[in-house]
Amino acid sequence: GAGVSQTPSNKVTEKGKYVELRCDPISGHTALYWYRQSLGQGPEFLIYFQGTGAADDSGLPNDRFFAVRPEGSVSTLKIQRTERGDSAVYLCASSPQLGGNYEQYFGPGTRLTVT
């Protein structure tokens, strides 16, 4: 079946601009996660959703970052006033339910470059 998809695959933007990154989870998965992976590092947690609500947004680095999941399926990560330090690969994952014992299925990521 179809896996997690993310668009765009690559995004280049200028410092100070606004960007949106989209994640389409596996059909039927209620839990959705966002991570950020900087070069040479493991993924770092940003936020996760159970259904439409953000269950834990403790990993968002500051108030320039925001994520929504209005209908409990597709999610959008929004970054305002981008900075060069935001450059990274943004990964989305989904799992059948919320729970630390479920494996998460990852999308291919969006590579964001802020110039």
Next chain:
Amino acid sequence: AQSVAQPEDQVNVAEGNPLTVKCTYSVSGNPYLFWYVQYPNRGLQFLLKYITGDNLVKGSYGFEAEFNKSQTSFHLKKPSALVSDSALYFCAVSDSGGYNKLIFGAGTRLAVHP
């Protein structure tokens, strides 16, 4: 706080030899442990997990991992390495205390030489 350590940046092994990629963890509750693999320009792929039960867990592509509670370790192993196993491997942990996010190690690059 939860944490994961992968002490080796890179592991080199000859094709056909056994391989081990090391991982140690720290969590406040009972650990849920995972291994993922990342190939170039591709997303993370799930290999195996330990939740409870038998300390030896078998996963995809012939990989297995051994949970050792006293040493807080979860090393990834394979009896006979293939060149195609060359990739970046990540260990991750969540805990049973209601925390659903995965905490990842920094990754270990496995290079299998013909």
